[in-house]
Amino acid sequence: MLVKQKGIIIKTVDYGESDKIITILNEHGAKIPLMVRRAKKVKSGLQATTQLFVKGLFIYNKWRGMGTLTSVDVIDSYYDLRVDLITNSYASLCLETIDGAMDTDQVDPQMYALLEFALTQIEKDVSAQLIANIVMLKCMTYYGFDINLTQCAVKHTEEPGEFVGYSFKYDGVISKSAAHLDPHLMPLTNKALYLMAILKQLPLSKINSISIHDDIVEEMSQFILLIYKEYSGMYFKSQRLINQLRRFNSTFE
Template sequence: MLDKVEAIVIRTVDYGETNKIITLLTKERGKVGVMARGAKKPRSQLTAVSQPFIYGSFVIYKGSGLGTLNQGDPIKSFRKIREDLTLASYAMYMAELVDKLTEENQRYLFLFDWLYLSLLKMEEGADPEVLTRIFEMKMMDVAGISPNLNQCVSCGSTETPAAFSIRYGGFLCRSCLHKDEHAFPCSTQTSRLLRLFYEMDLYRLGEISLKKETKQQLKDIIRAYYDEYSGVTLKSRRFLDQLERMNLGTNIDT
């Protein structure tokens, strides 16, 4: 059966001397793996559409096993991202997060739009680190590990949070700080941004410039939360962390 879908390439794996297995995040069917036969040949019509982050229209043949890519037409290549090591590293982390936290042939509401808009904003010059934190927060819902961001997880108070507890999965107010001595202290801005990033409509995303300290608080909390609850290990995260330690990451702190 032939099926035409719009999709973003989120993973590629060489298969044999001339083929690739590519993983697509489709609008219509969620994540789909397909064989791109001959895609490693320089003159193959599939070469151009079998690259990471390509957004295109794909015709696939779906049988009982792995599908086959019959045709592909690129709509947007995100060339700037693919040619920049730092941008490509952040984009690969997002793509791997999608790959590891989703099931094949299951459509997740808004996920395709989130990834496409994140790549688009990144290519247009938005801070890739901030985009990544937003994407991580939104992927928590996909993974089924959403934290409690509306009130103190201990007493239910809606006063300004003083810390984020990985153990209890949400904010603690100042009166409940003693409940978790390992909770991450967080500023008013950090607690506000965690809520904002989780709920944000990426279509309405404007320019966001954050101080170094705020970025670090967000990263520490979100990473620790994923480590505790997601159950996934990402190769791209290790590489991205190495880049950031070498101060190669994009920095627009004010």
Template sequence: MIYQQTGIMIRQTNYSETSKILTVLTEAGEQVPLMARGFNKPKSPFVVLRQGFNEFLFTYNRFKGIGTLNDVDVTERFKVLNGDFDLYTHASYIMEVIVRALEEEMAYPSYYRLLTTGFKLLDEKNERYSVTALVLIKMLPAYGGELNVDHCAICGQQDFKNYSHYSFKYHSVICNRCLDEETLERAVPVSNKALYFSLYFKHVKLEDVKSIQISEDVGKALLKFIEMLYEEYSGVYFKSKKLIIK
């Protein structure tokens, strides 16, 4: 049966000297394995798949198991992202975080929307550290973590201007008025701006994020904070992370 689906290539594996097996994440959030015969040939019809991160319309035959790729057309080019090494590394990080949370035979349409939103925001030159942090925040529950920044763990205050620390003892933020020797145990200082944006990104609907224009310093602080949560609650190490310039 012939299918046509929009998607992004998330993985490629050598099958022979000239062919590869590709894994496509479709807009329905499904992983589709496809045989791309002649992929490595100079005049391959699939050469466009070697041009970085882009969204494609894939035409393929499939009955069961691995399908056979027949044709591919670009539906959206992320030209700026692919032409800037720094942006490209952030895109790689975003993709790894999302792809590693995928499970076989499960559909994740929200993950696909998150991936394309992250790519579009980077391509439009929004603040890159904040874009990456947004994706990590949205994906945190998939890795067993929870972002508790809505109120002070001790007094329940909800004024982010007074937040100054995150406690790994209480698994939440602590305000200035509740800081003492006991509450500071396993607490790390975090800027209130970083905590505010982490709260905002946690609750904002993805379709409402049109742009992210905050300072790079705040973006870096935000990403550093979210990465600390991943280290504490998931224990997962992302290889792409080491390429990000801190």
């Protein structure tokens, strides 16, 4: 049976000397693994069209088990994501987060919409780090946890200007008047907490023209990564690469 589906490649794995297996997240929000024969052979014409981030119309044969890719009509290769290593790494973090959020047989159109949004925004030169933050905020519940960033866990106040940090003891944001109750409180600016609360809840269609100061984006990143580590035990391979690249760059500054 010949199948045609629009999708984005979210994973590639070498298979033997010349083949590889790709996984596409299709437009319906399902992960589809496909065998690509002779993918690493230049003459096959599939080398460039079966890389990470490629969005296209995938045509494949499907009978039993894994399908076999026949051809790809590329819609967007998101070429600019590959030019800068840091940008590429944050885009990969988006892929890794979305891939990990979904079970093998899960179908969720929102995940495809989130991935398409992320790659499009990064392609428009929006901060890749900020977009990765948004993706991770949106995916929290898929990893089995959630956080409340709009109400003090102790005093129950909902005034963002009063928030001074996050408490793992009370599992929530803490206002200034309750900060003394947790000596291990993670300090955070109320601006970072407010923006994360907004970005977490705001529909993708409402997120336009994003511009947040780099220091705030970095503060958000450190907090979100720690939240994932503490509540789900996740540490992302892409983030490890980002940390290595940063250390490498800092040695030449």
